[in-house]
Amino acid sequence: MRTFARIIRFSLQSIWRNLWLSFVTLTIFALTLVIVNVVLFLHMTANAALRSVEDKVQVAVYFNPGTSPEMEASVRGYVLGLPQVKTVDAITADEALATFKTRHASDASVLAALDEVGGNPFGDALVISARSPDDFAFILEAVKRPEYVGSIKETDYTDYKDVIARLSLFSERIRWSGLALAAFFALISVMIIFNSIRIAIYVHRDEIAIMKLVGAHDWFVRAPFLLEIVFLSCIATAAVAGVVLATAHSIDGWFLRYIEADISVWHYFSANAFTIFGAEFLALSILGLLTTYVAMRRHLRV
């Protein structure tokens, strides 16, 4: 235990006495983690946007005015029985008109046609949510059964497929380019750690020689270098966690308003802080320890 305490002391001394090297290593560690967290943020946002769009995609089935409640219930029961359907909401004629107007708010010709008709041409309606955007075509076909065709005035599907495909692609691209960027910074980290350790070994060469001379075991000589990297990983992770959480907290309100989706960047990072920053600390430590081990094998003769 006391030997471990001395190794900790030697590690901290080394960080302090080689402050500039420690600072450079810390900076590059922190930059790598910042990149990883920015990628996480972008990925989370893209996924949330994707979910938000997917949730908004619905099929509306408008009945002719005067359709019997039994027929409406029959169609509803049939649609609900389809495995591709998630939910079915029944709405009144007035609600159906309002929904139709909302859906076609940007289509002036449709709205003008509606005005020409005058009054409410719709009967009651069903609003159907599918499990996947790919299922809408099937659902639209499914309701065209002969016994229902006479009662259905119109089926309406807002085509978000393009938006969804683009968002999916965007999300994928963010992930891969983010990973590539993080890998690039990780590579720089490896090079910096390798050189830091090499320089630290050079700076400490007298101390190392004397340690050996007075009977220090190999691990007593090596352990402070390894522990130093764990300490630096810990400091870098803590600093980045602080910055990320503070930033998430301060932009949360603005972000919610800006993207108009029900996601909280603060909630995402704070609720998963232990997992996210714990995993980042572990990954950074393992990367650093492996690099230090290789550097010591090459440059530290004990």
Place this chain on the structure above:
Amino acid sequence: MIRFSNVSKHYPPSTTALHGVSFHVEPGEFVSIVGQSGSGKTTLAKLLFAEERPTTGKVVVGDWDITDIHRRDIPVLRRQIGVVFQDFKLLARKTVHENVAFALEVAGATSARIREVVPQVLKIVGLGDKAERYPRQLSGGEAQRVSIARALVHRPKIIVADEPTGNLDAITSREIIDLLKRINEFGTTVVLVTHDRDIVNALKKRVLTIHHGKVVSDVAHGKYTLG
């Protein structure tokens, strides 16, 4: 205490530092190993604390055959042998006390033991009042005393001093040798590697002369005989 049996040490491609060296040192002896520069005496000293390994032959320290000593056992050996060098090998950023304590720290000694032993050893070498000084604040003789204190701190059975007076003036050299003699009188075996004629002649102890890697004389109360 120390036994060299037909020890040779070759360095590739074609350098032979020691050639068939054999001798035996009894416990409590004071032996001077003398020779000119490049004669192989430092290589011989390095074999004693396993800094080098013999190419052929056998080296025994105490009852321990260290000829093929395993790496993990070297620290244990070095805690039983105190080593003193010409260039002191002190840590510039540690005080006198910390330099001596360092040897105990790496060996896992308790803080209580360090607090007890270090002042005792510094008193023995005459530096009890300079414990908080840094090496740069010491004279050459004082720095060498710190080095000897560090070598003594494990209470070793053997002290190997490799040219301990090489950087010191004549008076300070005499003081260091007197200190080594006092340590020897307490029962510690001392192996002094030197090429200082005056010191060897004044000691009137056993002298083992090495020339071109071979032991050319081994005299119980010898003198420096090389030209």
